[in-house]
Structure formats: C-alpha cells, structure tokens
Amino acid sequence: MTTEPLRIAVVGAGIMGADHIARLTDRTMGAEVAAVVEPDAGRAAAAVAHLPGVSTRTRIEDALEHDDLDAVIIATPGPFHESVLLPALEAGVGILCEKPLTPDSESSLRVLQAEQKTDRPRIQVGFMRRFDEEYTQLKALIDSGEAGQLLALHCAHRNPSTPPGYTESMLITDSVVHEIDVVPWLVGEPIAAVEVRKPRRNSLAPEGLREPQLVLLETESGVLADVEISVNIQFGYQVTTDAVYERGVAETGRTGGLARYADGRLTRAEHLTYTTRFARAYDTEVQRWVNAIRRGTIDGPSAWDGYLATCVSEAGVEAQATGRRVEVAYAAKPAFYDQLG
Ligand code: ISE
Numbered sequence: 001m002t003t004e005p006l007r008i009a010v011v012g013a014g015i016m017g018a019d020h021i022a023r024l025t026d027r028t029m030g031a032e033v034a035a036v037v038e039p040d041a042g043r044a045a046a047a048v049a050h051l052p053g054v055s056t057r058t059r060i061e062d063a064l065e066h067d068d069l070d071a072v073i074i075a076t077p078g079p080f081h082e083s084v085l086l087p088a089l090e091a092g093v094g095i096l097c098e099k100p101l102t103p104d105s106e107s108s109l110r111v112l113q114a115e116q117k118t119d120r121p122r123i124q125v126g127f128m129r130r131f132d133e134e135y136t137q138l139k140a141l142i143d144s145g146e147a148g149q150l151l152a153l154h155c156a157h158r159n160p161s162t163p164p165g166y167t168e169s170m171l172i173t174d175s176v177v178h179e180i181d182v183v184p185w186l187v188g189e190p191i192a193a194v195e196v197r198k199p200r201r202n203s204l205a206p207e208g209l210r211e212p213q214l215v216l217l218e219t220e221s222g223v224l225a226d227v228e229i230s231v232n233i234q235f236g237y238q239v240t241t242d243a244v245y246e247r248g249v250a251e252t253g254r255t256g257g258l259a260r261y262a263d264g265r266l267t268r269a270e271h272l273t274y275t276t277r278f279a280r281a282y283d284t285e286v287q288r289w290v291n292a293i294r295r296g297t298i299d300g301p302s303a304w305d306g307y308l309a310t311c312v313s314e315a316g317v318e319a320q321a322t323g324r325r326v327e328v329a330y331a332a333k334p335a336f337y338d339q340l341g
Helices: 015-026 041-048 060-066 082-091 105-116 133-144 170-187 279-294 303-322 335-340
Strands: 006-011 031-037 055-057 071-074 094-098 123-126 150-158 191-197 213-219 224-230 238-245 248-252 259-262 265-268
Touching (some): 015 279, 031 060, 055 060, 071 082, 082 094, 123 279, 123 303, 133 238, 133 279, 150 170, 170 224, 191 303, 303 335
Parallel strands (some): 031 055, 094 123
Antiparallel strands (some): 259 265
C-alpha cells in the first residue's frame, strides 16, 4: 500500500467541486488534488489559482491518461455523472460520486453493470448525511431499540432560494433525494411507496415553481417519514429530522452555536447553505473514503444504494405529477454488492 498522498482529480469546479478541492487541500490526510476537470476555462483557472502543479483538463479521459490518478471525485450535475463514471471504472480508480448516482434508474443500472465487470465495488455515492454526527447518533438510537420501535419520522428540508434552472422535479431528484437515502438507512429497510401533496404555493418562489411540497415516504414495514421540502424560504438553510418512537421522541438539526441576548431578543445564527451545515459530515465522508481507498474498498453508500435512491426518486416524480401513491419497484440486488456487507 502506498504511503504517498493519493492523487485525486476533482471533476466539476462548481460549488461542490470547489468545496471538495479546499477540503482535499486543507483538511484531508493522505490525499492531494492532482487535476481539476472542468470545461469552463475561467472556473478551472480559479479552482487551481492557489494550487501550483495541478493540471486542468476539459475531459476526464485526458486526466485519466496523463495525471497518474488514484481516484476521482465527481461533482458535476447528475446528468453528467455517467460519462465520467464509465471511463473512471474502466481505469480502475476509486470514485466518490456526488448525488444522485445518475438521473434515472436505467442509467444507474448501466453503471451497476459496468461496475460489476470490475473486480470489486469502487463507487461511493456522496450522500453525506450518513456521516453527520446527529444522524449517526439517531441511527444508533434506532438500532439499539432503547426507546422502543421507531414509528415515524418528521423531516424538514429548507433552502433559502433556488439557483437558476431549478425545476419542480428537482425538489425530489436534487433535494429530497437526501431523505430518500437517509430514511432507509436510518430505518434499516427500503422505501416501498411515495406520495406527494402540495400546500399553498410560496409566492416568493420563481415563476412556475410549485413549492413547498410534502413528500411521504413509506418503508416496507410501515414507518412513515413526512418531508417538508421548501426551497425559497429566505431565512436560511435548515435540515431537521425528528423521530417518533414507542417511548419518546428525538430531534436533530436544531441550530446550535452562540446564543445572543440583545435588544430584548435571543438570537442564534442559522446556516445559509449546505456546505457549512454539513461541513463536518463532508470532511468525515471524504477522509473515510480516502482511508478506504487505501484498503481497496469504500466506506459509505455504494452504487447499489445510489440505484435504490434513483428508483425512489423516479416514483416520487411520478407521485408529484399524478397526485397518486406510487409503489417503488427495484431490480434484484446483484451478489457482487454483498461483499460490502
Ligand atoms: C443541493 O444540491 C444539495 O445537495 C443540498 O444538500 C440540498 O439541500 C439542496 O436542496 C440541493 O439543491
């Protein structure tokens, strides 16, 4: 096993790509940015401005051929993931792919097929909430059975505003996809059905965007998770998940930090975006992934988990469009993924 830093290419230098470049450079042990793959020349130049010796490439194929890579982090929008995943799998490098794995189940299945042609699972999907301390504690509480059986979850997922091009289906595929991953992980069983209801529209949302929405995720044995997704709520970025058990409740995601008393008020700061709300989760995720690559494995959600989430997102988009409860259909799990335990 090499003791040299792992050479990583970051693909996509938008918000998440830039955040990962800073993380790998400043806070991750045993890894370095070897290349940035980004078609926008200005963005690419900005991303490497303080990183002497790091190449910029417009195509993943060139980075795989010339930059002696051990791994890639894919931080482009979902529709561009497959065209990076396939050559990266073929080159045999480690892969951390931001969510969603791909935009639809058909393309996710193609990725699974390509991965199964290699010797072992190499793709980890960037569902960072699984690395958040409070989520981890909540999972331990559920698994322990200490508070009795888990009955229901109340989730709130709130963004201050939407970027240009954010569409109604993205409420599910880009935002609620995090709950779609984390709920089955917490509960320990798959989501069986999805329903979507639409309350009064927020007039501050861009024209044509019908939000907020209430998404109901139903697991196999009947645990219900209601998710309020609000994406133009102005005040800040907030993600909370509350669990209802037989003997009590548990809350996560409440604002911490400095409590300030002034002018007859008590105030606490709220996050404005996911890169700060989940900063520690991202740091833990990337560090554990780097450590896992050295052991020849992954340490987090696999491409199979990514596929499951894509199936639920598809059912969610159908539920959103039809107003019906939609059952989720999954392919059988290939034995290849059993080696991950
Ligand atoms: C964004 O892409 C993320 O992944 C954030 O975690 C999520 O809260 C946001 O809604 C998405 O647009």
